[in-house]
Amino acid sequence: MTAPVLETRDLSINFGGLRAVDQVSFTVERNRITTVIGPNGAGKSTLFNLISGALRPRNGQVLIEGVDCTGRPPYRMQAAGLARSFQITNLFDELTVAENLRLAAQILEPVSMAWRPVRASGVAQARVDELLERFGLADKARYIVGELSHGEQRRLEVAVALACKPKVLLLDEPTQGMSHGDTRDTAELIKTLAADVTVLLIEHDIGLVMSLSDHVIVMHQGQKLAEGTPADVRANKAVQTAYFGHT
Numbered sequence: 001m002t003a004p005v006l007e008t009r010d011l012s013i014n015f016g017g018l019r020a021v022d023q024v025s026f027t028v029e030r031n032r033i034t035t036v037i038g039p040n041g042a043g044k045s046t047l048f049n050l051i052s053g054a055l056r057p058r059n060g061q062v063l064i065e066g067v068d069c070t071g072r073p074p075y076r077m078q079a080a081g082l083a084r085s086f087q088i089t090n091l092f093d094e095l096t097v098a099e100n101l102r103l104a105a106q107i108l109e110p111v112s113m114a115w116r117p118v119r120a121s122g123v124a125q126a127r128v129d130e131l132l133e134r135f136g137l138a139d140k141a142r143y144i145v146g147e148l149s150h151g152e153q154r155r156l157e158v159a160v161a162l163a164c165k166p167k168v169l170l171l172d173e174p175t176q177g178m179s180h181g182d183t184r185d186t187a188e189l190i191k192t193l194a195a196d197v198t199v200l201l202i203e204h205d206i207g208l209v210m211s212l213s214d215h216v217i218v219m220h221q222g223q224k225l226a227e228g229t230p231a232d233v234r235a236n237k238a239v240q241t242a243y244f245g246h247t
Contacts, residue, residue, distance in 0.1 A: 003066030005030045005198045006168050008080075010240035011050055011060035020046045022222040023060070028168065028215075033190065033199045035209045036218035036234075039243060044202045046217065048170055051064065051200075052084045053077040064168065078107075081167030085157045085174060093146040097137055097156055100145060101128040104163035127163055135159045135189065151182030155189070162197065169193065175208065187212050218243060 004027040011024045021043045028034045036044050049055040051062050053074040061070045062240045064080045072080065092100050105124040132138040135155050145153060154174060160170055174190065175183040187208055193199055194214075203209050209216060210230040218233055220242045226233055234240055 001067075002062070004028055005065055006051070006200065007061075007063040007066075008047075009061040009063070011047070011057050011062065013046065013050060013055060013058050019222050021050060021057075023240045024050075024219070024224045025060075026224065026227060028198055028200050030198050031194050032214040033194050033201070033212055034217065035213040035222070036143075036200070036202050036217045036219060037204070037206070037209055037243065041221075042219040043222040044219055045172060046222075048084065048172055048202065050196060052082060052170060076093055078164060078166070080169065082170065083161040083164055083166035083168070084170040084172070089153050089157055091145050091153060091157055091160065096142050096144055097126055098132065098225065100156065100160055101131055101163055104160045107164045127165070128151070131159045131163060135195070138178040141152055145165075149182075151178045154178060154182075155186060158186075158189070162193070166197060168198045168200060171199065173202050173204065173207060175203065194238045 006028040009025050011021055012019070013021050024047060032221055036047065038044055046055065050057050053072050053076065056071040063069065064082060067080065069077060069080050073234050092103070102124060105127040107162070108123050108127055132141050135158070137152070137156060137159065140148065140152065145156065148156065154176070158171065158174060171190070175186050178186065183205065188201060190212060200216070213230050215227065216230050216233040217227045220234075223243055226236045226239050228236070
C-alpha cells in the first residue's frame with residue numbers, strides 16, 4: 001500500500017510537568033484538506049512545531065511518505081517536502097511582494113546557479129510569476145509588504161510557503177484577523193490548493209472548518225479527542241462537550 005503523505009505516531013512532548021502533546025497519532029491523505037481544531041491550549045500549535053521540526057518530540061515519530069523525519073530541523077523538513085506558514089505573519093516587511101516570493105523560490109534553482117546573477121534564475125522567477133497570478137497579487141508585485149492590508153499579507157505568506165513546491169503545506173490559522181470577505185476568499189483559495197498540495201491546517205472558525213475540510217482532528221488537553229469527517233466530528237458527543245460546550 002502507498003504510505004500516507006504525512007503520519008504521526010504517538011507524538012509527545014512535555015514542558016516540565018505539562019504534557020503539551022500526548023501520544024498523538026494520525027495520518028494525512030494526499031491532496032486532501034485536514035484541519036486540527038480544539039480549545040485554546042489544546043496543543044495544536046505545539047503539534048505543528050513538532051511536525052515541522054521547530055521542536056523535537058520526547059517520544060513518537062513524524063513520517064513523510066513513509067520516511068522517518070522525526071526531529072529533523074525545519075530546513076531539512078522543507079527538503080523532505082514540508083512547508084509551513086505561521087500564526088503571526090512572518091514576512092520581510094521592507095521588501096516587495098515579488099522579492100519575498102523570489103527569496104522563497106530560489107530553492108528551486110540548482111546549486112550551480114548560486115553564483116550567477118539573479119536575473120538568470122528563470123525557474124525561480126517563473127514560480128514567482130505563477131504565484132503572483134494565482135494569489136491575486138500581480139498588481140501588488142512591486143508594493144512593499146508593509147503597505148499591504150492584513151488580508152493581503154496573510155495571503156502572501158501562504159504563497160511564500162508554497163514557493164518551494166512542497167508536498168505538505170501546514171497553515172497555522174491562515175484567516176486569523178481577517179475580515180469576513182478576506183476569510184471567504186482565503187477559504188476558496190485553500191480549496192483550490194488541494195489539487196497540487198496536501199493541506200494540514202489549524203483553524204478556529206468552525207463554520208469554515210466544516211465547509212472546507214475533508215477530515216477533522218480534534219485535540220483536547222494535548223490529546224487527540226476524535227477525528228473523522230466534519231459531520232462525524234460535529235455529531236461526536238465528546239467533542240460537543242469539550243469543544244462546543246454542549247452537555
